[in-house]
Amino acid sequence: MESANHPKPDKYVLIISIDGMANYYLQDPNVRMPNLRELIRGGVCADGMESVFPTATWAIHSSLVTGNYPRKHGVLGNWVVDRPNRRVGEHFGDRMWDMRDVLRGETWYDAAKRMGWTTASVCWPVTRGADMIDYNIPEFYEQEMFESHCTLSLWNELKAAGLPVECYGEWSRDHARGPMQDWLTTEIAKHLIDRHNPNLLQLHYLLPDSYQHNYGVRSKEVYWSLEYVDERIGEVLEALDQKGILEKTDVFVLSDHGFVNTTRTFYPNVLFKHKGWLAPNLNDEHEFKDSKVVAVSNGGSGYVYVLEDDAEAKELLMIEVRRALADSDGVGRLFEQEDFPSLGLPAPGEVDDHCPDFAFEAEPDCFVHFDCSGEEVTGSFTKFKGMHGFLPHREELKAVFVAAGPSIRPGASLPEIRIVDVAPTIARLLGTELKDTDGRELDTIWKEEVRLWSC
Structure with missing residues (x-):
């Protein structure tokens, strides 16, 4: 591996995906997210972010990490038909395929590992079998999948630390216990920061998506879920601070899609x-x-x-x-x-x-x-009272992009971007680039010294 040529860097990137958080929530006075708004005040916030078609979680997160549309990366939705076998193919829940079997192109975590970074991922779609992630808990819905496909050493550590990982599958399936799942994701992130100090950490929170499916957009339950996730983000930022690395960490908070009500x-x-x-x-x-x-x-x-x-x-x-x-x-x-x-x-x-x-x-x-x-x-x-999956140009489907940290120019103006622009931007912080991406680097967000870096 090329990573042998690169020493472990003393810089960090945290990427948080809030599933289902529409961009319109940032303008909604009923949304109380003080930690996210503090990041916005100290960093940049796009006017919106156009996702990909279909606006479905597994396709979108594949576009996020590769900087490519589904045509190029190959994950065409949550569900497809597997023609050779004449049966439904499930990307949803990573039930059928390892990441290497279906996801084409280099990801930002591949590039991070190539550059000598320590990588960690919690509840991120299309990461089953992702061997470039040092500490990996993919997004599953069956407990047996967690037990057989998570990084074994980490899984045993979490059990020894008393974290209820034996509940991950049940909490993932039951929307009523969704807060417990996102709490557990947060506790694992805090454990990773304290014990392993990964250079790149990606987290995926699910509750706002689950509650919009159940209760519809702008419901009281959804407002509560956004505030709850914001509290969890605050805990992760506090863990970075206690570790003494918050000031060395560039933080990206984004979402995959918005929502509309369905009848x-x-x-x-x-x-x-x-x-x-x-x-x-x-x-x-x-x-x-x-x-x-x-x-x-x-x-x-x-x-x-x-x-x-x-x-x-x-x-x-x-x-x-x-x-x-x-x-x-x-x-x-x-x-x-x-x-x-x-x-x-x-x-x-x-x-x-x-x-x-x-x-x-x-x-x-x-x-x-x-x-x-x-x-x-x-x-x-x-x-479902709320749904996504529609064409990404619809305003209700636009996603969130926020960035803050030592590399980010505070107050930079950022018009609407595309979700495929995120991976080339992350790659700049890794000191490299992803080849042949559909997206482009958001170079206006950098402080001058970062802009002058040579890849």
Whole structure:
């Protein structure tokens, strides 16, 4: 490894992702986040941050760490169809694949390790099997995944320290106990800072996302969740201060997407079942070996796969599927493969195993559900009161970007940025660069001495 050529630096980067925190919350007087606002006063805050399509957590966090759109990094959403196996592919919860199997391109934590930095990650999506993370607890929802895929030495340390890591899976799945999960993430971060002093530490907080799904945007529960996460951020900053490294730490607080309220549900697979194109497997809802057309949901959007092997028959079926989707109540905008590159999705011949034939955005008040057990194609009810997954240019979906620390120029003006700009910016602090990224470095945020660094 190249890291052998680089001594461990005496500088630090903390990256915190607040899942689901829309940029509009920064202007909301009901949001009490004193620690975040103190960072803003001493650093920079973008006017907004445009995410990627679909605005779904696993695709977005892959874009964050690589600086690339899904077309290039390969993680196309929380759910895809794995064409070779004709079954649903779950990026969600890192259930199916190691990071190296699906995420293309160098990440900022790869680059950090290459430059001799110690790396740590807690609850960050698409990090299962990420061997460049020295201390790693990926985002899982099953306890057995935590037990088998977290860094073993760290896991045993946390158990010995009395932290209830045996509850991580249960607390991850149960939104009512979401505060406990984010508390545990914080306690692990404090342990890492005290015991291992990582140069790069990335943390992912989930509660605002969970509560917006359950209670809708700008609900009292969501306001409380943002204040709760802000308190946890304060604890992490205090741990850095007690360690004597806060003044050497550049802090980035960002989010992945915003939210809108939803009142209806669109079931594309029920539509396909009525058309005779989808044959449900009663024993395995994720398997579609006898189906011709299947859809997966990414919240406010969906991917549609036409699984006809014969080229001529597929072309005819594509015409029928296109017409059925275009005529469906609940579908807002329909996209075909020639539209995909403009969305940051693969062109024909790219990511073939997971790339859909159609993508669509739902109507703004509509959640896409891939269940096919019912008979109603569009229901006047929804499982979730709040949802994301829609096109990223919508104002409600814009994310947060805040940076502060010894390298950051206080009060620098920063217009709206793109989420793919974050990784090239982080790379500058690592003393290197990520090659061939879709994003660009935010060079206006640096103090003059940082701007003059040569990579």
